Amino acid sequence: MSATMPPSDRVRVRRKPERGHYDRATVDAIIDGAIVGHVGFVLDDHPYVIPTAIWRQGDRLYWHGSSASRMLRATAGARVCITVDRIDALVLARSGFDHSVDYHSAVILGVAHLVVDETEKLAALEAFVERLYPGRWATLRPPRPKELKATTVLWTELSEASAKIRDIGAHDEPGDETWPTWAGTIPLTTVLGDPIPDPFVPDGLVAPAVRLGVAAD
């Protein structure tokens, strides 16, 4: 992917092109800062959108699920759109039509590939756990063959992707600035609460640190 040119016309940002970004670093940072993406696929001519955990390894975007899942069965080998996004702030202006949100979003188009090799599947799942909870994989009860079999892992290329970012805050039509109502931004943040141990956690064992928003190759 080039830093300035869209990799395809269908991921080119048309509305508000100044918000479009085509460099991998920008796309990767949005993916690496998210826990969930929205996977779109077509089944019997109808679109479906399923939220699911996503993670990146180099040039690949991964997701996974139960091998019995309709979503995963339907998407293997099929065209997918994976959208990853967050709202950074509510934006209030003096005209209703200038209200907005500041956001970061990435749209990835591709074909879903199934991870067939068991070693590769296990490595992908380890990367998924380590991405959110660094150091945790080695502390877990080791995987069993039936767990691995019951889990399907899919990936798509990060070659046809674009990012769209709005970060300009409030913006009024010329002349509206003196209209006597409040305008500005209200930040939105996702925060982690205090960990709640299950009843079997012995005293003194602390919850792992959660890593959000770190680009890692």
Add this chain to the structure above:
Amino acid sequence: MSATMPPSDRVRVRRKPERGHYDRATVDAIIDGAIVGHVGFVLDDHPYVIPTAIWRQGDRLYWHGSSASRMLRATAGARVCITVDRIDALVLARSGFDHSVDYHSAVILGVAHLVVDETEKLAALEAFVERLYPGRWATLRPPRPKELKATTVLWTELSEASAKIRDIGAHDEPGDETWPTWAGTIPLTTVLGDPIPDPFVPDGLVAPAVRLGVAAD
């Protein structure tokens, strides 16, 4: 919609059917607690997923955007899937395969209808602003005809929808409870930060209250 039966087979929750909910109150509460939904549509045989603000008025789910938007042009009259969801907590177990998230999600399938009538369009946009910022519409600079024309409003029925909820926290395979690693839940919450006024807001004018998560008819 019935409280217990899926309105169609394609929105029936197959994986983990105990997590499925088919009553409108549950679906409505998930929609009313969200700012953004993910709209899926098909264009030239490829799925697309676009995040966009959504709101509900009675039996209809609305979204809007620029009349120049490809997404809105492509979806008018077409089949759509709108998915609305939030993560409530990260769930950590003693096997990597039992890690999960607690979540609320709603999937709505339908056809996108264009709001043609200008009065109806204006009422829908007022409902959108009032849903997030009660009392704000009356304080705004009144709409101009060209603003209304440049804005497209769409809706779909809430007749074919289902909700899926996971709220059981950590859950291990039998025998894993004594494995010596931390397990439990880490809550995730979206919080509003302190409002940041733009440079034209006079002293003493305070930001409007934001209403999230209130079911309103």
